[in-house]
Amino acid sequence: MSFPFSLKNLVACFAVAAISSSTLGLNGFADDETKAVPAKKADVVAKAQPVAKAVVTSSKVRPLSVSVDLISKTVIKGTLTDTTQLDMQTSFGVANIPLSEVAGIKFASADDASTTVVMLNGDSITGATDVKLVTVETEWGIATINGSSIASILFVPGVDWNPQSGLNGKRWNLASEPKEPAPKAPAKPQTPAPTQGRQIVYPNGATAPSQYYRGR
Secondary structure (H helix, E strand, C coil): CCCCCHHHHHHHHHHHHEEEEEEEHHHHHHHHHHHHHHCCCEEEEECCCCCCCCCCCCCCCEEEEEEEEECCEEHHHHHHHCCEEEEECCCCEEEEEEEEHHHEEECCCCCCCCCEEEEECCEEEEEEEECCEEEEECCCCCEEHHHHHEECCCCCEEEEEEEEEECCEEEEEEEEECCCCCCCCHHHHHHEEECCCCCEEECCCCCEEEECCCCC
């Protein structure tokens, strides 16, 4: 009886089958290894926290005590609460002057065409202003004053305007008001002292015959 395959061919077939099975096993093991490794999670990107919004608070106007001298010689004293600065046109440009640093403002008049601003540090600025209205809160109510009716505004008590002549004409500065002299005490009456020689001696050394006579 003859066999289609020889023993040599049979051994070769078994060898090929073994190699194929081992190859399949390795591939399966590799697949298992691939499945066993968990996938890496994506890196977590930290989200930026929203920045807190800045809260802008409106600055309140600081009340300023003032003494407003009118052209009519009337003086109005109170608190200036409606403005904090004065816009002035000067020779070097527009100046925005904070009133908290001002000692006094002497407005232009028929005798002086310039407005003078005296600062607390003693410096002075001259120029042109256009003040429409000034509102002053007084003890009797609110006073709204036309700018054209104002002669000057003082922010410091106990001072007054003092004119001085300069190279460019009259200049104004502030000086302390002169203090009123204290009232003198009434002089005591000087009573002459009588002497035994029938003479009166006064404190200044003068003498006069005494009118006092002793009766007999």
